[in-house]
Amino acid sequence: MVTASLTNYRQSPRKVRLVADLIKGKTVPAALNVLMVTTKRASDPMVKLLNSALANAKNKGISTEGLYVKECTVNQGLTMKRFMPGARGTGFPILKKTSHVKLVLEVRAQKKAKVIPAKTK
Numbered sequence: 101m102v103t104a105s106l107t108n109y110r111q112s113p114r115k116v117r118l119v120a121d122l123i124k125g126k127t128v129p130a131a132l133n134v135l136m137v138t139t140k141r142a143s144d145p146m147v148k149l150l151n152s153a154l155a156n157a158k159n160k161g162i163s164t165e166g167l168y169v170k171e172c173t174v175n176q177g178l179t180m181k182r183f184m185p186g187a188r189g190t191g192f193p194i195l196k197k198t199s200h201v202k203l204v205l206e207v208r209a210q211k212k213a214k215v216i217p218a219k220t221k
Contacts, residue, residue, distance in 0.1 A: 101170070102162060104153035106201040109145055113176045113199040116142045120172040120201065127168045128154065128205065146201070153205050162207070170206040174199055 109116065119142040123131035131150060135143045154164050177198035183191035 102153055102157040102160060102167070102205040104149050104156055104203045104205075106145060106149050106199075106203075108177050109142075109199045109201060110196070111142055111199055112197045113174045115140070116146075116199045116201060117174045119143050119146050120174050123150075123169050124172050125169060127166075127208070128164065131169050149201060149203050153203050157205060166207050167205045168208050170204045171202075172204070173202045175202075176200070 119135070119138060119140050122134050122138065123146070126134065128150065132147065135147045135150070150169075154167070157164055157167060177200045179198070180196040182194040182196060184194050186192045
């Protein structure tokens with residue numbers, strides 16, 4: 101199991117989850133292909149995160165072939181609070197949200213062929 105994380109990414113978790121859901125359960129090459137053609141802003145950081153996870157796998161001595169995205173979770177990070185001037189000297193709050201992304205890669209288990217016993221007469 102190989103992990104990589106991206107903390108305090110300056111985009112709303114709701115928007116990042118749209119991209120994260122696209123790659124869950126896919127093999128690494130398939131996930132990279134999907135991210136390369138996705139037009140969402142979060143796709144570029146997710147490509148970097150996936151490449152970081154692959155580098156972590158190489159450092160651990162795990163073969164990068166057969167890896168798939170086991171889970172990709174996006175949680176809310178810090179929220180920066182800012183204010184926009186409003187009418188009559190009031191201030192309207194603006195919440196600038198951040199995201200924490202955690203990516204887990206795992207080697208896909210080989211499926212075992214079922215052995216059917218031969219019938220004897």
